[in-house]
Amino acid sequence: MKEQPWWYRRLRDSGSRLTEPRKLVLEILRNSDEHPTATEIYVQAHRMKPSIGLTTVYRTLELLIQLGIVQKFEFGEGKSRFELVDKPGANGRHHHLVCLKCRKIIDYSDISEEEKEFLSRVKGRLKSKHDFKIFDHLMWFYGVCRECREV
Amino acid sequence: MKEQPWWYRRLRDSGSRLTEPRKLVLEILRNSDEHPTATEIYVQAHRMKPSIGLTTVYRTLELLIQLGIVQKFEFGEGKSRFELVDKPGANGRHHHLVCLKCRKIIDYSDISEEEKEFLSRVKGRLKSKHDFKIFDHLMWFYGVCRECREV
DNA sequence: TTAAAAATGAAAATCATTTTCAATATGGAT
DNA sequence: ATCCATATTGAAAATGATTTTCATTTTTAA
Numbered sequence: 001m002k003e004q005p006w007w008y009r010r011l012r013d014s015g016s017r018l019t020e021p022r023k024l025v026l027e028i029l030r031n032s033d034e035h036p037t038a039t040e041i042y043v044q045a046h047r048m049k050p051s052i053g054l055t056t057v058y059r060t061l062e063l064l065i066q067l068g069i070v071q072k073f074e075f076g077e078g079k080s081r082f083e084l085v086d087k088p089g090a091n092g093r094h095h096h097l098v099c100l101k102c103r104k105i106i107d108y109s110d111i112s113e114e115e116k117e118f119l120s121r122v123k124g125r126l127k128s129k130h131d132f133k134i135f136d137h138l139m140w141f142y143g144v145c146r147e148c149r150e151v
Numbered sequence: 152m153k154e155q156p157w158w159y160r161r162l163r164d165s166g167s168r169l170t171e172p173r174k175l176v177l178e179i180l181r182n183s184d185e186h187p188t189a190t191e192i193y194v195q196a197h198r199m200k201p202s203i204g205l206t207t208v209y210r211t212l213e214l215l216i217q218l219g220i221v222q223k224f225e226f227g228e229g230k231s232r233f234e235l236v237d238k239p240g241a242n243g244r245h246h247h248l249v250c251l252k253c254r255k256i257i258d259y260s261d262i263s264e265e266e267k268e269f270l271s272r273v274k275g276r277l278k279s280k281h282d283f284k285i286f287d288h289l290m291w292f293y294g295v296c297r298e299c300r301e302v
Numbered sequence: 303t304t305a306a307a308a309a310t311g312a313a314a315a316t317c318a319t320t321t322t323c324a325a326t327a328t329g330g331a332t
Numbered sequence: 333a334t335c336c337a338t339a340t341t342g343a344a345a346a347t348g349a350t351t352t353t354c355a356t357t358t359t360t361a362a
Contacts (some may be wrong), residue, residue, distance in 0.1 A: 017328055017339060053342040058319065071251050073293055074225035078350070079318055097283050097312080098217065106281060118269045126292060130257060132248050134294035141277060142219035143285035166360060168308065187352080204311040209350065229319070230349055 005030070007069045007084075014067055021052050025060045026069075035073055035081035035136075050108070075138055084089075084137070096138075099145040156181075158220045158235075165218055170197070172203050176211045177220075177235075186224050186232035219287055224256070236289075247291045252299035 007026060011018055024045045028036070036044075042057045061082055064070035073081045097106040123134040158177060162169055175196045187195075193208045212233055215221035224232040226249075227275070248257040276286040 004161070015339095019328070019340065021341075051342080055320080056341060057341080059340085071293075072227055072253070074227055076225055077222050078231075080227070097277060097281055098219065099277070100281070103232040106283075108281065112276070114269075115273065118265075122266065123292070126248060126264070126294070130248055130259070131297040132257075132292070132294040133300060134292050135251065136293045138291040138293070141274070141283070141285050142287040142289075143277070143283040146282040149284060166308095170309065170359075172310075202311080206312080206351080207310055210309085213351095 007064075007067075009067060010067055016063060016067075019057045020049065022060050022063075024049060024052065025057060026064070029070065029084045030083065035083045035139050037081055039079075041082070062094045071135060073136060085135075098140060098142050099148055104145060154156050156275065158215075158218075161218050161220060167214060167218075171200065172207045173211050173214075175200060175203065176208060177215070180221065180233065180235045186234045188230050190230075190231055192233065226256070227251075236287075240270060247289075249293050250296040250299055251293055255296060 005026070008018060011022065016022075025041060028041050028044045033100060038057050039054070041061070042054045045052045045057060057075070061070060061072075065072055069085060071083050071085055073083065076079065095108050096107060097108060099105075123137075126132050126134055152225075156177070159169060162173065176192060179192050179195045189208055190205070190214060192212070193203070193205045196203045196208060212221060212223075216223055216233075220236055222234050222236050224234065225234065246259050248259065249255075270288060274288075275284045277285055
């Protein structure tokens with residue numbers, strides 16, 4: 001007997017049906033390390049089951065958010081990103097370097113061990129001080145790149 | 152002789168012109184306690200100078216974000232909200248805690264010694280790796296607050 | 303004062319997300 | 333397994349925020 005993911009029960013308990021598209025969206029979320037957008041999820045889902053529609057992906061995500069199975073993030077890109085709640089070890093990768101002169105933006109994702117440790121300490125502190133459970137973070141650094149300093 | 156806001160200099164230094172629409176948008180941001188949306192800023196600006204266009208408000212905000220003068224927020228409403236960044240170096244609200252459920256935002260400025268050290272190490276690393284000289288930073292943490300976890 | 307470059311505004315285009323509505327799939331009852 | 337009420341779905345249209353295009357205006361430096 002195969003063990004069912006905890007969200008199957010939560011879906012059922014809410015009176016919602018456990019449909020193919022819903023299982024697919026959940027499977028895709030389970031298997032992605034990034035925080036996919038609705039469209040990214042749709043593209044994957046569509047490859048596996050071409051009959052699926054983007055609308056359904058949106059509706060499913062909305063439902064899963066209501067049920068506390070999925071979290072919605074916004075990083076200022078003008079679109080939302082989604083992640084399974086309590087998915088361990090999918091944090092970081094959202095560091096931006098902005099040059100104040102030429103306005104170039106560099107995304108960098110290489111996080112050092114030190115940085116990870118620091119972040120987990122900060123998260124611990126935020127938990128105890130503000131009683132927040134942190135799922136993710138975003139860091140912006142503003143400066144001037146070499147080319148612009150040379151002028 | 153009137154003292155000019157620090158952002159005037161930063162605009163100038165970036166090679167951008169200090170135009171009427173830009174001053175207006177900055178003035179509106181300076182005088183608002185809330186985080187206005189682009190449209191809200193436009194409505195105010197338009198009252199003071201009817202020739203102004205929504206496009207210019209968007210373009211100005213984009214520029215100010217690139218220059219680190221303005222921050223963009225997204226609360227999951229499908230539109231962005233904007234706020235003036237505090238003067239760099241001075242007890243700025245550089246840290247934000249966002250509750251992913253109720254969309255509440257907590258600004259906190261109490262930075263520990265450990266945190267300051269960490270940031271200076273990160274800045275050093277960014278300097279050597281990406282050859283950026285960092286002037287300022289911004290950190291966002293996404294999580295769920297106590298009230299929302301209790302449900 | 304003048305010309306080049308930067309900035310502007312209006313309208314059109316784009317993009318993410320939501321709504322509408324007719325067709326389909328699901329799960330409990332039979 | 334079959335049936336049926338209804339939850340769910342997909343396609344297309346609608347919406348709303350943001351971006352692009354392009355001709356005109358404003359700003360700055362010489």
